[in-house]
Amino acid sequence: MRLLHISDLHLGKRVNEYSMLEDQAHILEQILKIADQEQAQGVLIAGDVYDKPVPPAEAVRLLDYLLSSFADRKIPVFFISGNHDSRDRLSFGAELFKKSGVYMASEGFLEKVDREDEYGELSIWLMPFLKPAQVRSVYPEKDIQTYTDAVRAVLEEADLDPAKRNILVAHQFVAGAVQCESEEVSIGGLDQVDVSVFDGFEYVALGHLHRPQSVTRETVRYCGTPLKYSFSEVHDQKSVTIVELKEKGETAIKTVPLTPLRDMKELKGTYLQLTSRPFYETQERDSYFHITLTDEEDVMDAVGKLRMIYPNLMKLDYDNVRVRTQLQYEEMEAVEQKRPDEVVAEFYQVVNGRPLSDEQSKLVEEMMEEVWEEER
Incomplete structure (x- = not known):
């Protein structure tokens, strides 16, 4: 079975006050084309479909279009809620959606969907974002203190059939994975889950972290966001993950790159350098920019002037003697207190x-x- 793994769409997100809806619509069209080209037999969406629990109407329409497009193609979709989603809102109509091949973990902490292909039976387990307090209230007899305890307690109820291929769709922070600025960071890593709780699954389709990566083993994988949502991701190549499961124990993984409507870029130099025609004519000026000016004196109305050349300037700052001195002073002052x-x-x-x-x-x-x- 060939599956397309995506996550963290964050539909409706704004980055530095810029709406990303147009960019998201563009990238969803690419994902649909990749599903066609790769002849996907299913789609795994590992949470954070929306950016907020109460998403704007435009974001709801985007998700409706995506799910309807997969349904029209007869490609089943298996998705869960993340920490940004409202599970109740997202699961509205879950029973009705199943008739169109859209499966959502709507009740309980774990839901199983059985499928079959030429290699035999396959079980897809859907586990929405979990917190220890939620799980503790359902299993008071178990000692649940950490996120690892919570996930382990839920998966112990799965009763995995070792003869079958088992896939898990989850939205958690697995210990050892690398974070970036666009994610919500828990102080001290309190929300980390030990990767060992996923033993027994052929493939773990993870969401929550925005950088594509595998953790400990190749088949425990974050596919990452389809778009860059912070300048810490400037050098990342966004992609979708294609998972092909053949006989039990034989799993192939590859990535297919995504091309955004507008990329994120960083520029650094003096105002005169960045506004000279020979320089800016070599730039993709519709990109989202973070510009750092190295002028020792502030440029009057720098944002307004730079946006005449770089219309999607998102962030402007300075790197000069004054700024570096101020930063050193603030650091020293913080330590002294x-x-x-x-x-x-x-x-x-x-x-x-x-x-x-x-x-x-x-x-x-x-x-x-x-x-x-x-x-x-």
Whole structure:
């Protein structure tokens, strides 16, 4: 079975106050063409279909068009809600959609859809975004403290048939994956899920992180967003993932690149350099730009003037002696306002990726007291 894996459409999203709806409509058309070219036999959408729990009407119409287009092609769709979606709103009409081959995890934490191809039976498991508190309320007898505990508790109820090929569609942050600026970051990585909970699945179609990547093994994969949603993704190549499952244990994965209506680009230089005709005529000026000016003096109405050449200028900042000095001052000021033991604790966290233990914290306090005692 050949499956197309996408996620994190974030329909209705605005980036730096720019609506991305036109760009999203363009990229959805590409995805439909790829589904045709690759002869997809199913589509996995791993959450964050919308950018907000209450999406704008235009975003709802876009999703309706996408699902209807797949239904017209007789390509079944299997999708879940993410942390940005309202699960109740997204699952409206779920039973009716099934008649058109659109399957949504609408009730409970896990839903199974059985399929069959020339290699035998195949089960697709749909697991929407989970939080420990939600799962704890359903399984009070289980010790559920972390996100790993929550996902493990739910998957333990799956009763996987090891003779079948099992696919999971999920929307979680798997430990070891790489994040970027356009994602919601949990402090201290509290929302991380250990990859071992996915043992037993032939393929895990993940959503939540915006950069395409596999985690630990090739078949535990984030397909990434179809569009760039922050300038931290400037150098990323967006794509869709094609998964081909043959006999059990034989899974092939490839990516198909996507071309946006407008790319994201970064430019850096003086105002005169960036506004000179020989320079800007070499640029794709309809792109979304982050421009950094290196002039020592601020350019009056720089945004307005630059937008005459770069109409989709999203972000403007400066990199000069004044800005660097200000940044250094702010960093020093922030450190000076903290207690010495706080500075040590933060440094230890950065270097080691974990906080000080109670014993270590006590040792730091004792050392500080000794230093202060000597200075008195």
